[in-house]
Amino acid sequence: xxxxxxxxxxxxxxxxxxxxxxxxxxxxxxxxxxxxxxxxxxxxxxxxxxxxxxxxxxxxxxxxxxxxxxxxxxxxxxxxxxxxxxxxxxxxxxxxxxxxxxxxxxxxxxxxxxx
Numbered sequence: 001x002x003x004x005x006x007x008x009x010x011x012x013x014x015x016x017x018x019x020x021x022x023x024x025x026x027x028x029x030x031x032x033x034x035x036x037x038x039x040x041x042x043x044x045x046x047x048x049x050x051x052x053x054x055x056x057x058x059x060x061x062x063x064x065x066x067x068x069x070x071x072x073x074x075x076x077x078x079x080x081x082x083x084x085x086x087x088x089x090x091x092x093x094x095x096x097x098x099x100x101x102x103x104x105x106x107x108x109x110x111x112x113x114x115x
Contacts, residue, residue: 005031009073011100019092024098025045031107045098056082069112
């Protein structure tokens with residue numbers, strides 16, 4: 001959805017910034033396609049999205065592409081996949097919440113999911 005975000009580079013976070021507040025999260029959420037924001041006691045706020053595919057191989061190919069992007073960006077999401085589905089959870093571990101890099105990674109993943 002947002003080529004602007006997808007063209008940016010994730011910035012490594014070592015915990016020296018505060019996590020986004022609710023206003024910042026909602027502003028950035030409009031820039032990505034179909035991601036949900038959830039909160040839990042362990043990870044704080046995080047982005048999560050489910051993807052559907054025709055079979056196991058297509059799910060695996062997608063997850064492999066996400067892995068390449070994650071390595072290139074130095075930002076590693078939690079991944080689950082199986083026959084016909086993939087689920088991705090993104091957040092910044094060091095701040096137990098969301099930052100711009102989380103939305104950048106989501107935008108880059110959206111770009112490959114539409115190919």
